Amino acid sequence: MRLTREEESMLAGAEGEAVRLALEQQIKVGDFFGAEDFVPVASAHVHSEMETSGEAGLAFLEKIAALGAKVRVPTTSNPRSVDFAHWRQVGQEERHVELERRLVAAFARLGVQVVDTCINYQSITPPRFGQHLAWGDTGTVAFANSVAGARSNFEAGPAALTAALTGRVPRYGYHLPEQRLGTVLVEVHDQPQDKADWGALGCVVGREVGDYWQVPVFDGIESEPSVDDLKQLGASLASYGSLPMFHLVGVTPEARTREEAFGGREPARRLVLEPGALEAAYRSYLPESDKVELVVFSAPQLSLDELKNLAVGLEGKNVHPEVKLLATTNYANYGLAERLGYVKAVEDAGGTVLAGVCFYLMTPNELREKYGYRSLVTNSAKLANIISGYGYVPVLRPTAVCLWAAVEGRLPW
Amino acid sequence: MVEEPLLVLRGHPGVGPDVEGEAWVCQDNFSARYDLDRRTGTFSRRSHACYGQSLVGRVCFFNGAKGGVSTSWALLDMKSRGVAPAALVFRLTNPVMVQGAVLADIPLLDRLSPDPLDTVHTGDYVRLRPREGLVEILRRGAGT
Missing domain, CATH: 3.30.499.10 (Aconitase, domain 3)
Incomplete structure (x- = not known):
């Protein structure tokens, strides 16, 4: 050098x-x-x-x-x-x-x-x-x-x-x-809705591309993604595919058009996501039984909006006595969520909000051995991917299904 | 006397010291967090091609690097506890793997020709010369 x-x-x-x-x-x-x-x-x-x-x-x-x-x-x-x-x-x-x-x-x-x-x-x-x-x-x-x-x-x-x-x-x-230009065109015909869907989208494409030096370009997405949606997509692509960058045509700043995203070059590869592709990502995580032990909202840490949605989703409900529900965020959001009553709402329902941590870092091997955990239900595609290295059987499901599972103590599918 | 190699794979300069040993070839990708029980150096991810096997002390050949940033610390930690691989060779690697190999002083090479996953087989005796960007196959294993 x-x-x-x-x-x-x-x-x-x-x-x-x-x-x-x-x-x-x-x-x-x-x-x-x-x-x-x-x-x-x-x-x-x-x-x-x-x-x-x-x-x-x-x-x-x-x-x-x-x-x-x-x-x-x-x-x-x-x-x-x-x-x-x-x-x-x-x-x-x-x-x-x-x-x-x-x-x-x-x-x-x-x-x-x-x-x-x-x-x-x-x-x-x-x-x-x-x-x-x-x-x-x-x-x-x-x-x-x-x-x-x-x-x-x-x-x-x-x-x-x-x-x-x-x-x-x-x-x-x-x-x-030149490294930032798109290389793989992803035509999306299965529209992500729940934020877990954005993680599932990253799962499908990350598994398929799986190379640090490739840049996927998503085209055909009809919704206006939130920052939380893009956070899920990015974390999931990075986790499943070791991908450090993506473009979303009309949304991300280096991809105002498809041509700009590819720098005028032709895509080296084209992927088409037909309807059912996201469902298939969820179905790639099969539970061993319908019994739920652990439901985790983490990876990445939750935003204030996500904490609010969790609090609202648990309103008037109780986490099943045999289920542990954990959510993680950072200290900044934890402080605000405490102020706004979200932490109390989650705790009143029987859940726990943790600060400054992410579940897969929390000595998961030791926790699994101590409590005999086998499965883990989550709406985070990234967590589902990582935690199987620690001997858990992960079950990736949309946010509403995870909440239902936490309350009922079983999985609907 | 320096042994004459049967086949030489050439690439750009890698990192780490020269090493010799038995090759262990895995057609899958590798991450120390996603795939390993790092306490023992054994593959713990059920869907991995090498599930249940150990990489401890082996000259490992993988397709690619996957996953997040933790592999870097993991390599140093595994080396200090005597459960690290002897060396890592990839078709194509990523920065995290190289950053970790530099810290742990574990030899690492990638972008070799001919393709290591087509030409090197588990059990072959190989010599890695990272400064020169070379992998030399010295003897074929019983399975080749």
């Missing part, structure tokens, strides 16, 4: 050992992908919590923090594996909680804003068009690239941290205009 004088001096250690190490790692990644130089970033968003970072990751973060390093661009954190106010109720191990506290302390020493959210774009730090970012959590990247027109690759935890320390990333992938 071509380095500026400032970068040469970072690499020589003039700005400390942490910065030297960080830049050295970034150069290796940049060389791998043929980056010619670095590009400054406006912010970094770092995923690190104890479920995935483990004690080795914690030791790495503590080492960097002990070197006295500080982030040099605004840096936020992705969700944690522990809600410090509810971990006993959830049933997590005290030792794990203590390690998570150490991780938060290391983040704080580094100057990270420990906001613990995967919807930073929706409620904390919205990106702007054209901004170069170093964001982790694939859903945040899909949203930033697609809906805001900002520019980021998937920067995994350690990579986003190195970017925060150096204030830059190698310029390759989605920082380059």
Whole structure:
């Protein structure tokens, strides 16, 4: 890679050992992908919590923090594996909680804003068009690239941290205009309605495309999607297909027309989603029985609107005594939802709202073993995809079906 | 004496140190979060082509990288607990996998010719030379 004088001096250690190490790692990644130089970033968003970072990751973060390093661009954190106010109720191990506290302390020493959210774009730090970012959590990247027109690759935890320390990333992938053009045309003849349908749409296309370097272009969608709908679509595409960007013709900013989305080129591939395609995505998640144990609204964390809908949906109802209903959001929305009475409404119905976490990070293996969970019902396609790696049998269903299942204690289909 | 390879796969420079070992080829994609019980390095996702098998200490060949950002931390964590793969080779990988391999110092290569999934078989003895962008097949396994 071509380095500026400032970068040469970072690499020589003039700005400390942490910065030297960080830049050295970034150069290796940049060389791998043929980056010619670095590009400054406006912010970094770092995923690190104890479920995935483990004690080795914690030791790495503590080492960097002990070197006295500080982030040099605004840096936020992705969700944690522990809600410090509810971990006993959830049933997590005290030792794990203590390690998570150490991780938060290391983040704080580094100057990270420990906001613990995967919807930073929706409620904390919205990106702007054209901004170069170093964001982790694939859903945040899909949203930033697609809906805001900002520019980021998937920067995994350690990579986003190195970017925060150096204030830059190698310029390759989605920082380059040509990589952002559509490659796969998706003609949609099965209209998504419920927000879970948008996740199901991402599931169908993500499974089919499954390649970080491809960009699907959705055409033929008749509704006006909400930000929550697009958040579901992006998170699901990223999860099922490792896809960091999509275009939605007439909706997203780099796709005012189909021609603009493809940069005047022909699509390399064309997918047609016939009526029934979304139903088939739901049906790909078959329950082993109609008994419901666990219903989870999470991944991404819920917006204020989604929390309100949950509260309204549970009004005058009770969660079945043998069902655990969990919803997760960030601290900002939790505070507002408390103020507006949504948290109380969910709790009165027998559900639990958690803050600063996402279900699949909450030591799901240990919870499964402790409570004997087998199945998990959710309206999040992303959660359904991830949680099967933890030995659960996921059941993806539309939001209304999930609520019905939580109350009745069984699944209608 | 350096052993002469039977076949050489060439690509762009990868990351990590040179390594030799038995190849383990999986035609499926890979994510440490979605597919593995990371405590043991065993595939725990029922729908994965390698369900129930272990990748610990193996020179792994996969089709592609999938899923989210957690694989990066996972590789370091698995290495520290002695349950990491010895190396990772993909047809085509993604940034998360490379970022994680750099942190954990695990060799990783992709975009090789000829296609590794067509030419390398489980049990073959291979040498990876990431700096040169080379995978060398030194001996064929019993199954080939």
